Amino acid sequence: MKITFLAVGPIKKPYAKDGVAEYVKRIGNYTQVETFDIKEEKYSAKTPRAEILMREGERILAKVKPSDFLIVLSDNGTGFSSEAFATKIGEVIGGRAGKKGMAFVIGGPYGLSKEVVDKADLLLSLSKMTLPHDLARLILSEQVYRAFTILKGEPYSH
Template sequence: MRICFVCVGQVKKAGISEAAAEYLKRIKRYSTVEIAEVKDESASPKTPREDILRAEGGRLLSKIKPGDYIAVLADSGKEMTSGAFSKHIEGLMVSGRKRLVFIVGGSYGIHQEVYDRADIVLSLSRMTLPHDLARLVLYEQGYRAFTIMRNEPYSH
């Protein structure tokens, strides 16, 4: 099963970018990984939030293919332990899904149309995380999920 991370914007902070690259490299030992970064909407302070969300949401939705399993990240989503997250991914693999798509929104959030397309809304934390940090945590948990599935030590 391919794992695709569809994200608004790019990771800009050097330390986070380096750590993210390391976890993505580790995940690639277990699965084919795709990264799709869509442009964040540049807007003036007068631009309505809904317009920004709609524009970014359209870009996110353009990366989804028929049959994809869509997991949207939001602080209001379902919380899982690392073990439960691993079992969830393993269940998708066993079910024959071709692609698991994680969607990480930008600083304005995610448009309702994207939520409506989601198969699941997941929360990494009840706290609001900067999207750079959310991506890093997601990549780390993805790697951890595969080590749990394979009963491998995490630190190797």
């Protein structure tokens, strides 16, 4: 199973860039993994928010395969403990969701288009607090790695 991370805009902070790279590398020990920085639209007062989200959403959905279990980060999403998140990932990997891949999506400053949110198989919340984009990417990649260690019974998760 391939895991794909899709995020609008690049990682800007060096600490986050290094951390995400490290966790993606570690995830690669368990499964195929790829990351995509989706081009962020230029924001201006003249461009309606809905149009910005639509353009970014089209770019995101172009990278998501119909066979992917789509997990979209949302402040309206479900929060999980690390163990429950690992169980969910295990269900998808085990084929119980009927999908061949897994894609995680993090939106840009204005969020995500309705089209992307509506296609989600799961809306995921990392926290009730608002997180900076770079930190959300770091936390998500760490939690996916942690999920694999939990599923394998490895000591990192303890």
